[in-house]
Amino acid sequence: MDFSDEDMTLNQSDSDFNYTYDYYDINDLIGPCQYSNNHSVEQVVGPYIHTIICILGFVGNSLVIVTYAFYKRTKSMTDIYLLNVAIADLLFVAALPLIVYNELTSWSMGSLACKLLRGSYSVNLYSGMLLLACISADRYIAIVQARRSFRLRSLPYSRVICTIVWACAILLSVPAFIYYNRYEPTHTKEAMMEGNQTSLPPQYVCEFKFTDNSTAWRTKVAIPSTQLVIGFFLPLLIMIFCYTAVIVTLLRARNFQRHKAVRVVLAVVVVFLICHLPYNITLFYDTLNLFEQHSCELSDTVQTTKTVTQTIAYLHCCLNPVLYAFVGVKFRNHFRRIIQDLWCLGKRYIAPRRFSRATTEIYVSTRRSVDGSSENGSSFTM
Amino acid sequence: MVSFNVTVMVITFLTVCLLPTNTSAVYHECCRRYMKIKIPFVAIKGYSVQTDIELCPINAIIFHTKKGKACTDPSLNWVMDYVNRLRNKAQMVHVKTSKAHE
Numbered sequence: 001m002d003f004s005d006e007d008m009t010l011n012q013s014d015s016d017f018n019y020t021y022d023y024y025d026i027n028d029l030i031g032p033c034q035y036s037n038n039h040s041v042e043q044v045v046g047p048y049i050h051t052i053i054c055i056l057g058f059v060g061n062s063l064v065i066v067t068y069a070f071y072k073r074t075k076s077m078t079d080i081y082l083l084n085v086a087i088a089d090l091l092f093v094a095a096l097p098l099i100v101y102n103e104l105t106s107w108s109m110g111s112l113a114c115k116l117l118r119g120s121y122s123v124n125l126y127s128g129m130l131l132l133a134c135i136s137a138d139r140y141i142a143i144v145q146a147r148r149s150f151r152l153r154s155l156p157y158s159r160v161i162c163t164i165v166w167a168c169a170i171l172l173s174v175p176a177f178i179y180y181n182r183y184e185p186t187h188t189k190e191a192m193m194e195g196n197q198t199s200l201p202p203q204y205v206c207e208f209k210f211t212d213n214s215t216a217w218r219t220k221v222a223i224p225s226t227q228l229v230i231g232f233f234l235p236l237l238i239m240i241f242c243y244t245a246v247i248v249t250l251l252r253a254r255n256f257q258r259h260k261a262v263r264v265v266l267a268v269v270v271v272f273l274i275c276h277l278p279y280n281i282t283l284f285y286d287t288l289n290l291f292e293q294h295s296c297e298l299s300d301t302v303q304t305t306k307t308v309t310q311t312i313a314y315l316h317c318c319l320n321p322v323l324y325a326f327v328g329v330k331f332r333n334h335f336r337r338i339i340q341d342l343w344c345l346g347k348r349y350i351a352p353r354r355f356s357r358a359t360t361e362i363y364v365s366t367r368r369s370v371d372g373s374s375e376n377g378s379s380f381t382m
Numbered sequence: 383m384v385s386f387n388v389t390v391m392v393i394t395f396l397t398v399c400l401l402p403t404n405t406s407a408v409y410h411e412c413c414r415r416y417m418k419i420k421i422p423f424v425a426i427k428g429y430s431v432q433t434d435i436e437l438c439p440i441n442a443i444i445f446h447t448k449k450g451k452a453c454t455d456p457s458l459n460w461v462m463d464y465v466n467r468l469r470n471k472a473q474m475v476h477v478k479t480s481k482a483h484e
Binding site for chain 2: 030215
């Protein structure tokens, strides 16, 4: 039957339809999408892969924080940034098991937990990404603009920048705080049914909920778009610009360690791209086609891709301590002292020799800018 | 500080590890496409409403039939007609039951 005859059949009684009843079969029904592939992936990724990410991220980032908190008295600008990245990543991995737990248990921790967890997720995402952009800008100033770096890379200056970054991250997350709510979706509550129905326990979700259609449409596009632009493309562009200039300057300099430094810079950019590009492409595609009609196979595939690529993006917070902090010789020396202080025997097992081969510390004394840059440059570790 | 960290770590680890044992996953279904054909009214047992102000991206009326759920376009006349007829049916049952109790 077609839409064209709907007006004709409007006032017909039920019995008139009886003859058509046999013609409609189960294959013609288009029901709500079950996302079965995505659910089977989530069953594995949710509890198991996220556990690994949580543990690795927790260990790595708390070691960074402990090292800075207790053993680094003279903090440079880079140290302040690295400490803030570690704090953002640690908060993120602390929230992750709670989010996974709640998603599996119909948000049993309540509506405040829903808002706080979704909001803190967003805050940490933005602050983490923007701080990585700040680190690249800091290295750019230290190496490329070495003459100005003495003035620009002061401690109060970096504290102000970190405060601005966190304030921006919180501001950008305000919509998440407002629009994430714990509720029972209306379409899973059965509105009207004949006969006796089996009443399931209420199934809560922590998702967007709006008061009107236009806000809903705008915000459902605005939130992922902001995440794409400010949480990915802006830091990526800043990093590409800064690190390209850094690599060009390093290759020109007559420093015997420059190749190691270039390798570290490339590793930072490549890992960033591998971790975040797949997820952001999927997010972009999903946002672009959000209101279009899709087959369930396609939307299940998109959803599954999103789950997998998001997990890859989460991995980044475990890699940051290695890529940024532990790669620096000075940081490792401080860290080694902690180990020595904690376990006197530790010195014997964690021999300095094991790590020192892979080290890279860049002295920015690139000969050209001698004045003032030596003390400044010595604090710059990669 | 370190013992505190270890404690938190162990708790986190246990929490996450124990998860799959005592939970059933919550499935959120969404209509992403509408039926192109009309369903006979007699096959319908009830309906529910999917609105785009919640997690799903499109509005839909989901008819519960004997053979499963069907996503339909709320902008079509026959869909809203079915909804009204289901509502009237419920209203009539309500009135009859109220009278019987008097």
